Amino acid sequence: MTETNGESRLATVQLLLPDLREALAADPASAAGLFEELHPADGVDLISALEDEEILTLFANIPPADTAMLTAFMEASTAYELLRQLPSELVADILEQMDPDDGAELLAEFEDEEQAQVLSQMEQEDREEAAALLAHEEETAGRLMTPQFVTVPIEGTAATAIERARAGAREEWSMHSLYVVDENQILRGRITLMEALAAEPNEKIVDLMDTDPPKVYVDTDQEEVARVVSKYDLIAVPVLEHSGAMAGIITVDDMVDILIEEGTEDAHRLGAVEPLDNPYFATGFWEMAWKRGMWLCLLFFVTMFTGTVLQHSSDMLTHTLNLILFVPLVIASGGNSGAQSATLVTRALATGEVKVRDAVRVAGREIGMGLSLGFVLATLGFARAILWDTGHLVAWIVAITLICVCTWGALLGSMLPLLLKKLGIDPAIASSPFVASMVDVSGILLYMAVAHAILHVP
Structure with a gap:
């Protein structure tokens, strides 16, 4: 019988567990090398077999960027219970390495005093991004969005769009569409990366863009966001202030989380159970x-x-x-x-x-x-x-x-x-x-x- 990809990954995780425990006992910093070839989701499966003390030892000794990748694939409540036991300086370093939306989701789990302490340790730009996202109500587009997106001036050309896309790629931003804005950052349209690449370099953006792209607002409920995404088959949806200015985008990974969360809430309520805030166990x-x-x-x-x-x-x-x-x-x-x-x-x-x-x-x-x-x-x-x-x-x-x-x-x-x-x-x-x-x-x-x-x- 042919082994599926999922079974192969599970076998790899099980094989690495003894090596991980040995590394944690002998040289915890060397454990980072075991995660280099693993997808972060598989890495979470690997560390889930460890005791909490072992996970804390791992997080305290591997680079913050590695910890950030792992915690991004954990349930926020589970990650919080682990990170709250680490020094606030290290937690701040970890959060700075995470995507802003993932970091804000995790920060929301912290008590107000803990949250303030961690924020005070973060770099100003990261702190301001996190605080801006946390200022929005829970389960709204503003809380879910990432402020990392690529814009193109409405007077630009296809060449301008490609150059902006390159700059975004260097920042490792998620990118499928480029958002056309005026001098006040008001959304005027959208152009896909494929459209920009296929166009002649001197073609004007106004001739290429979709002038009425699907969009949501910062206070749009996440259930409505999911409906918009499903209706228009989107990979990312722009989030606007009520002035029309671009505030951020919600990407497909967060949309999947929304659909799962909303489906779970409805299933619980239909069974006459108040929705659980955390996983069953x-x-x-x-x-x-x-x-x-x-x-x-x-x-x-x-x-x-x-x-x-x-x-x-x-x-x-x-x-x-x-x-x-x-x-x-x-x-x-x-x-x-x-x-x-x-x-x-x-x-x-x-x-x-x-x-x-x-x-x-x-x-x-x-x-x-x-x-x-x-x-x-x-x-x-x-x-x-x-x-x-x-x-x-x-x-x-x-x-x-x-x-x-x-x-x-x-x-x-x-x-x-x-x-x-x-x-x-x-x-x-x-x-x-x-x-x-x-x-x-x-x-x-x-x-x-x-x-x-x-x-x-x-």
Whole structure:
């Protein structure tokens, strides 16, 4: 069987581990040589097998540039827990070697006092770049962007663009597009490096550039940034001040991180868990208990109303005991219908397929879907009730209720995310368990109402 590239890299990492431990014990500075042929991501896999004390010894003895490359590929929270144990002067040296956006992400993990101490040790230019990025709100384009990008004056030529690109390459800046600006640094257009290379040297930039490139602003939410990138299939997106001046760019590596982070948050919320700030194993026991417990308590109180409704309907249930047999079936069907709709609409909102203004269309579609699915389940429920010999009246109660709860569940599950979006709240809070619990309570009310109407029990 042919060995995959990933398996080959893993084998290399495993082979290097004994050598790394030996180097750390004998001559820690020599350990830097083991990382020369490794991609930083593989280097992180290698050091993840070490104890924290060994990693700190490594970081304290290899060049700051090497440590910077490794920490850039770590979870920010994990890197922080390690770096906070190193002298602030060394941490400052490491951060100066990182890309500004990666450094700012890591600095954001530090407590205010620690952050101020590290910033005071950094070179003025690096300190000002980091402080400018940290001044923006979390999860906005301004916090994610890098201020390292290449601009071309609007009066320039293709030759000017190529010369600017060379200068950016010497600084090792990420580069795919060059941004055309006027004397006030206002974005006027964009030209790709390929377009600049293919053009005649004296061709004017204004004749080559895209005059209306996709863009975002410093306060644009990262979820909207991800939508823009996905819609226009971008490798980098410019970030503007509201004056129109270029502030930075967000590159594809950060975009991938955004998509993963947003997807993880939505998955957690749809499962009725408050999103975790750290990876699963890095999250403390009590923090995990709090984030899960707060939702469980909320769902518990919502579900308590089911018992209250059943208690008030005790006379009905005593009169016709067969109704009790179908309580789980009724509430589960309605809850599942609502959970399906909530999941579909929440995801459609996240990807931009559905807007709040589409509420009427969504409602009509989900009512139709709820009725259709309700009729299918009603047929099955009616047949089951007849087979259990519960009587035709109970069978009709079950069938009618199933149509009602499936339709109501689909409507509630689809409208709740839209309402939350309208209020500026994350629609993913309309989690499947939350919607299911709400439909459970209303499903019992519908069940008892239909039973009262058909059986005429006081």
